[in-house]
Amino acid sequence: MLETDAQTDFVEIRFAAGLPGFPNVHRFRLAPWGPPGSPYLRLRAVDDPEVGFVVVPPWVFYPEYEFDLDDASAERLGLSVADDAIVLAVVTLRDRPEDATLNLLGPIVVNRHTHDAAQVVLPTSSYSVRAPLAVAG
Amino acid sequence: MLVLTRRANQSIMIGHEIVVTVLEVRGDQVRLGIKAPRSIDVHREEIFAQLQQANRDAVRQDADVEDLPGLPQGDRR
Numbered sequence: 001m002l003e004t005d006a007q008t009d010f011v012e013i014r015f016a017a018g019l020p021g022f023p024n025v026h027r028f029r030l031a032p033w034g035p036p037g038s039p040y041l042r043l044r045a046v047d048d049p050e051v052g053f054v055v056v057p058p059w060v061f062y063p064e065y066e067f068d069l070d071d072a073s074a075e076r077l078g079l080s081v082a083d084d085a086i087v088l089a090v091v092t093l094r095d096r097p098e099d100a101t102l103n104l105l106g107p108i109v110v111n112r113h114t115h116d117a118a119q120v121v122l123p124t125s126s127y128s129v130r131a132p133l134a135v136a137g
Numbered sequence: 138m139l140v141l142t143r144r145a146n147q148s149i150m151i152g153h154e155i156v157v158t159v160l161e162v163r164g165d166q167v168r169l170g171i172k173a174p175r176s177i178d179v180h181r182e183e184i185f186a187q188l189q190q191a192n193r194d195a196v197r198q199d200a201d202v203e204d205l206p207g208l209p210q211g212d213r214r
Contacts, residue, residue, distance in 0.1 A: 021189040092195040
């Protein structure tokens with residue numbers, strides 16, 4: 001995961017193009033969230049306290065998740081190697097915890113060195129924008 | 138909305154750098170080619186709209202760890 005600044009418990013990441021639905025929100029703080037061992041993070045806009053998201057590495061719930069980053073996004077984020085990327089999926093919380101869903105169609109991709117970020121739209125329709133988190137088992 | 142009619146192999150300029158070309162018309166489908174600067178994303182409108190809506194549904198000022206599945210309930214430090 002990103003190394004947090006020694007002075008703070010968050011990292012600041014920049015969405016040059018904002019996010020779909022929030023095109024003018026660019027700076028966000030990313031911080032671990034939850035009790036020790038929690039995989040979740042909070043993504044909070046620096047300049048707008050009302051804009052915040054819960055995010056999680058998608059592999060926590062979907063170990064088989066994978067995608068090819070399109071060339072334009074890779075170039076824009078300065079990514080040439082998969083290890084330089086951190087991928088996070090946005091969680092939508094609903095009335096009941098078991099109804100929470102994960103956006104696997106629009107993952108957030110972060111360059112771990114430059115902290116440039118973008119929400120990428122995957123071309124395939126094989127992933128859902130509302131994938132369930134709670135796996136029946 | 139600006140309405141233009143094009144045939145196959147005709148194009149539309151949007152601004153100075155974006156070119157939309159009708160590549161082929163077959164039945165009720167139109168194949169479009171889009172040339173745009175790398176800084177501009179091009180998406181199928183319905184996919185982008187889905188993503189916009191998903192972000193709007195997900196945004197929240199506050200969140201409670203108890204609202205999330207997969208974490209032991211009552212295990213708060």
